[in-house]
Amino acid sequence: MHRDRFYTLAASCPDQVGIIAKVTGFIADLGGWILESSFHADDTAGRYFMRIEIKADSLPFLLSEFRARFAPLAEALQMDWKLSDSAVKKRVVLMVSKQEHCLYDLLARWQSKELDIEIPCVISNHDTFKALVEWHGIPFHHVPVTPETKAQAYAEVQRLVDEVHADTVVLARYMQILSPDLCAAYAGRILNIHHSFLPSFVGAKPYHQAYERGVKLIGATCHYVTAELDQGPIIEQDVIRIDHSDSPDDMVRYGKDIEKTVLARGLRYHLEDRVLTHGNKTIVFR
């Protein structure tokens, strides 16, 4: 975590000799000071991944100029790439239902600027947290979802997300499935926290499934949302030990502690452009 303003380049390209040299040479020629850099070669895929933080005031011009000058090299290397500026706050929409733990946790991190983001709004299928959210000065939208109103609800959610130009959507224990349209429109930008150690216990009531199977650890998984339920690329996971004396209700309680921590970690990685995806897998440059 750096205090000074910096630009982040996150990129991947087909592997070949000299990629680091070309990219860092380009930066060095401009006098760019590299604060942090990470590289990874996926041998199987023949693909190269990188993330580089450059101190903003070490460059003689702004990000737009840097972007323009870098583009030809990126093209030559056949790169997928993006550049971001630490001074531009990401806009993150939270979606919640009735459970409090992830919401309170994210609000606390936002309140203390540990998460230095904008939360343009919170969307929920219940009004449980309306007063709390509004007390924090954040708009709250109650969009009920019933079997009959599903289509309108889907549309309304997407309208609200579009309207605030969200960079990222966080399902902070939002207990509804999103529309395939929304999943497609925000691919790689919607994060969910699933309350099991995926791929175990996909779907509903994972703690009850875990209780039935008699596992000795339970977990939580932060992943990107895709149209296929609980199958998206995994960003972060963790587990907690349980034993025979723990009921499904106890597991729900223990699980909340890892859910909120895993979601917050995954979200931070995502917001800092530390997560690159390749197929259904992630490279996470922590």
Added chain:
Amino acid sequence: MHRDRFYTLAASCPDQVGIIAKVTGFIADLGGWILESSFHADDTAGRYFMRIEIKADSLPFLLSEFRARFAPLAEALQMDWKLSDSAVKKRVVLMVSKQEHCLYDLLARWQSKELDIEIPCVISNHDTFKALVEWHGIPFHHVPVTPETKAQAYAEVQRLVDEVHADTVVLARYMQILSPDLCAAYAGRILNIHHSFLPSFVGAKPYHQAYERGVKLIGATCHYVTAELDQGPIIEQDVIRIDHSDSPDDMVRYGKDIEKTVLARGLRYHLEDRVLTHGNKTIVFR
């Protein structure tokens, strides 16, 4: 965790043959249904520890009558003992300074009744969280502490705690030292969260100490407060992995996640009478 009302006996006594038989025999003779029971013999100390949950409606009378009937046996066994009733909410005073993570975390658990307690007031040496606390409907007392006003501040804190008949005081990252009088008056009932893996890094700025020593894991410790700083009986601890790339500021950020979790776990153990102390050590019947 049981849904039905129950009474909890937490006790210790000199070890001898037949303790469990006598105590559980007494309960069985009254028709008492034992929900959960834990026993521990400390061979070195020659002392026996136990915790027993009895279903309230399995007994033919109330807790006061049970207490009166049990007293002679307790005396015969030279017991230190206490009985509590799951239907009587514990009264827990929170003390905070400027850091938000433990406070938000405890409020979330209280809001959702995961922590089924009363919070009669929050006391702070700063007014940072006045509005948040009051929004939750909880009285907030701002008691500034300066070198000159220390004595009055000590007295005022103790008056506030006494006034609400607190069962327990939680220092949720309260950055002042309590008066010896308060420590003595509430011995075994004041919990602190220290931001290191004690006994490493006692005192101020433990994360900076950890950074200097180059450790690979940092921790947090929930312990009872005694007059000697950071030396009280340890209730719960946990750690998180760091590496060379983490600055003291990063450690502060990571540390918050274990601090709040460790404090919440330790507090739960304490409130459910799962923590028995012996000298400077704890028996924790999880």
Added chain:
Amino acid sequence: MHRDRFYTLAASCPDQVGIIAKVTGFIADLGGWILESSFHADDTAGRYFMRIEIKADSLPFLLSEFRARFAPLAEALQMDWKLSDSAVKKRVVLMVSKQEHCLYDLLARWQSKELDIEIPCVISNHDTFKALVEWHGIPFHHVPVTPETKAQAYAEVQRLVDEVHADTVVLARYMQILSPDLCAAYAGRILNIHHSFLPSFVGAKPYHQAYERGVKLIGATCHYVTAELDQGPIIEQDVIRIDHSDSPDDMVRYGKDIEKTVLARGLRYHLEDRVLTHGNKTIVFR
């Protein structure tokens, strides 16, 4: 862990008022000194589980007499029960293939008497470890398994296990499936270590499956063997963190460290009669 000789009662029975009182009262009446005791009520199943260690020389007679006297109470309570004597070493047959880590680990624990057992023989479908095992003074049986000789091999393995009156069989990365007959004959006495966090990645090459799915933690599971592959009651599990830079080969290497630790822990729980089963689940009194 106690140094003095002791007897262990491990039992379960239908739940009712007064079970602990009756059992511990019986022991106390004989002057029996309880070293350690654990109890668990499974509310859903209405079943009660217990494990009690009694100091041998606190009883006025031997285990056989204790067993005879306890039988009527056990019958009255409709107990499944067993009694064991810490002075009688368990006889544990190890089965291995070509991987060394679990074998070396168990031999080291046996050599130092950390595992105070007899190993009457090691059985393997390869002769890789013949010299090492024999150097330790333990008979080694090479029983190759081919599609054509499967039936004879099954029979030979069972003969060898029967011949030494094994209490327990440990599949220490034995890469063959046991015959249904052997599974049935030694039900609840054959332990396997599976190299995944079950129920994820059942079957062959779990680390490759984990690599494909992109999980962030890999695990190992010690479980009782039943006729259905990787479906038996889970005794112990643990996980280790990996990341995108780890190949399946790296996972195999990391995994070995948790496999041997989880197997050793599970085996210790089993040998000390700390594991009670109920349906497909275990109660582990650690």
Added chain:
Amino acid sequence: MHRDRFYTLAASCPDQVGIIAKVTGFIADLGGWILESSFHADDTAGRYFMRIEIKADSLPFLLSEFRARFAPLAEALQMDWKLSDSAVKKRVVLMVSKQEHCLYDLLARWQSKELDIEIPCVISNHDTFKALVEWHGIPFHHVPVTPETKAQAYAEVQRLVDEVHADTVVLARYMQILSPDLCAAYAGRILNIHHSFLPSFVGAKPYHQAYERGVKLIGATCHYVTAELDQGPIIEQDVIRIDHSDSPDDMVRYGKDIEKTVLARGLRYHLEDRVLTHGNKTIVFR
């Protein structure tokens, strides 16, 4: 972990703009294929650290030529640097006393080539493991240490280590203090495993110290040996959970599992030149 032969550059130098570009540019100009690369800037120290793996057959000449050509750039950057060849096995002397766990563990990893090293000899102040070590085909030297013979023993150990041209010395629970001369001669090449989570519980009987303090986790620390006891740079640490029911003997037993794992991990990092030191701290490029 790569199968192909590769060269590893591990280096540090004063921080400035363009270091990565210069170093990787040099490599790229020779056609060098980078398999893995890690970089770290220590802002406080103003120092830059790196580790780069280059595929051997991507270079048009051998390591000696590469070394000669790289030297001028290294000098210009004021680098501390070393180059190693994955095809040259490191020579690792093990030193042990009477405890078996780390020795068996390292022998198992050596036997299976997981640790692809040479063990030119094992040195011990006891002859407990003479037969086991020799059975593996490794010379064993028994060098007793008594208060009277300390000086000769020190000299003999150093002679034995020198004689085999050891790259690294591993104190695998060797319970004697090394001579200051040996510590100085092999600075940064002697690894110890200390059975506590340093800096807690320096010195003798750390598990007994941990028991007295009532901690809830115990740990192990792999560190470089310096003349000051237990104060050298920390390479790796880990912890395991204990509770009130665990005696110091139990802790010793649990502790063995983390000691051997932490030592093996630290040793691997060291042997793969993943550990760079700066003052009393380590940079570990895992």
